[in-house]
Amino acid sequence: MSVSTRVDLALLGIRGQPPVSRSAGAGPSDDGHLVIDGMNAALPRNPQSPYEFDGQRLLYDGVDTGLDVAVINRPRFYDLHTADGVAYEQIARLHGRDVLATTVVQTCIRYAEDQRCRFCSIEESLRTGSTVAVKRPADLAEVAAAAVRLDGVRQMVMTTGTSAGRDRGARHLARCTAAVRAAVPDLPIQVQCEPPDDLATITELRSAGADSIGIHVESMDDTVRRRWMPGKSTVPLVDYWAAWTEAVRVFGRNQVSTYLIVGLGEDPDELVTSARQLIDAGVYPFVVPFRPHPGTLAVDADRVGAPDPALVEKVSRQVAEHLTFTGMLGADQRAGCAACGACSVLQNVGG
Numbered sequence: 489m490s491v492s493t494r495v496d497l498a499l500l501g502i503r504g505q506p507p508v509s510r511s512a513g514a515g516p517s518d519d520g521h522l523v524i525d526g527m528n529a530a531l532p533r534n535p536q537s538p539y540e541f542d543g544q545r546l547l548y549d550g551v552d553t554g555l556d557v558a559v560i561n562r563p564r565f566y567d568l569h570t571a572d573g574v575a576y577e578q579i580a581r582l583h584g585r586d587v588l589a590t591t592v593v594q595t596c597i598r599y600a601e602d603q604r605c606r607f608c609s610i611e612e613s614l615r616t617g618s619t620v621a622v623k624r625p626a627d628l629a630e631v632a633a634a635a636v637r638l639d640g641v642r643q644m645v646m647t648t649g650t651s652a653g654r655d656r657g658a659r660h661l662a663r664c665t666a667a668v669r670a671a672v673p674d675l676p677i678q679v680q681c682e683p684p685d686d687l688a689t690i691t692e693l694r695s696a697g698a699d700s701i702g703i704h705v706e707s708m709d710d711t712v713r714r715r716w717m718p719g720k721s722t723v724p725l726v727d728y729w730a731a732w733t734e735a736v737r738v739f740g741r742n743q744v745s746t747y748l749i750v751g752l753g754e755d756p757d758e759l760v761t762s763a764r765q766l767i768d769a770g771v772y773p774f775v776v777p778f779r780p781h782p783g784t785l786a787v788d789a790d791r792v793g794a795p796d797p798a799l800v801e802k803v804s805r806q807v808a809e810h811l812t813f814t815g816m817l818g819a820d821q822r823a824g825c826a827a828c829g830a831c832s833v834l835q836n837v838g839g
């Protein structure tokens with residue numbers, strides 16, 4: 489598959505519904521998951537896309553693209569329930585072919601309309617009843633064990649909405665990590681949270697059994713941050729740097745990552761410069777295109793569309809070049825979004 493086709497798919501998305509899909513939620517969502525040319529691909533679902541998934545193949549304007557598409561079947565663990573009747577599917581979901589993902593707290597203190605990140609729909613999946621507000625550590629352990637046993641899951645991602653405490657939700661993440669680690673000792677786990685006030689919390693997460701950590705800034709441009717993330721931008725970049733630096737010390741080089749979103753209006757050269765600084769500090773910048781999906785303020789209020797494909801390809805290539813140069817590959821992360829790669833084109837261009 490050419491890089492431009494992969495970028496097109498990332499931006500235009502597909503019609504049709506692969507068996508493994510997700511609607512609203514934290515981060516990039518409303519997508520269908522396939523394996524294309526052996527690589528994970530989380531593609532936006534877009535009824536207007538010229539690409540169509542027909543249940544087996546990817547067509548473009550009705551013609552088979554010839555791409556090597558592997559369909560990921562609905563996982564068997566989705567059919568199980570906890571003793572008190574909660575569907576496993578409401579506790580954690582399959583992403584790609586082998587990633588188990590969950591949002592341990594599905595609410596966010598920043599979700600007031602004038603505070604929330606304009607690309608996020610974390611509480612929408614809660615509103616529609618497709619998930620539960622707080623995942624209990626014991627339930628996550630039970631689901632993770634089943635997902636490994638029945639569906640061959642190979643890594644787990646745990647993210648969280650931000651809580652009001654000084655730890656910003658990291659302590660509950662640590663409790664969940666410890667429970668999963670005890671139940672499935674060999675399952676690599678990535679945790680994702682905002683920079684905690686007390687940097688010792690990062691060691692707590694590592695000690696609980698997390699293998700890697702994502703501390704997601706989304707943009708390094710303060711003007712963009714204030715416009716797109718009014719609540720989250722109150723955490724200054726200097727706090728992010730302190731958390732990343734401590735995380736690299738605790739977790740190791742290339743076991744720490746952050747999201748950078750292309751298409752929020754940041755100067756692309758500055759975005760690439762920031763990405764290089766992060767890489768040099770041992771932090772993997774997981775570059776993803778902005779994905780417009782209903783249920784977010786960006787779409788429902790601002791009507792923002794997807795970025796220019798040429799820009800996404802250029803930025804991804806420039807960042808991948810520095811990742812390759814420094815020997816920091818997504819595939820070398822023990823767990824997490826950079827290891828999975830489905831929401832980005834970085835791995836398709838060598839990162």
Ligand code: SF4
Nearest residue numbers: 530583825828830831
């Ligand atoms: S990159 Fe992250 S959010 Fe996207 S499918 Fe993979 S694990 Fe899920």
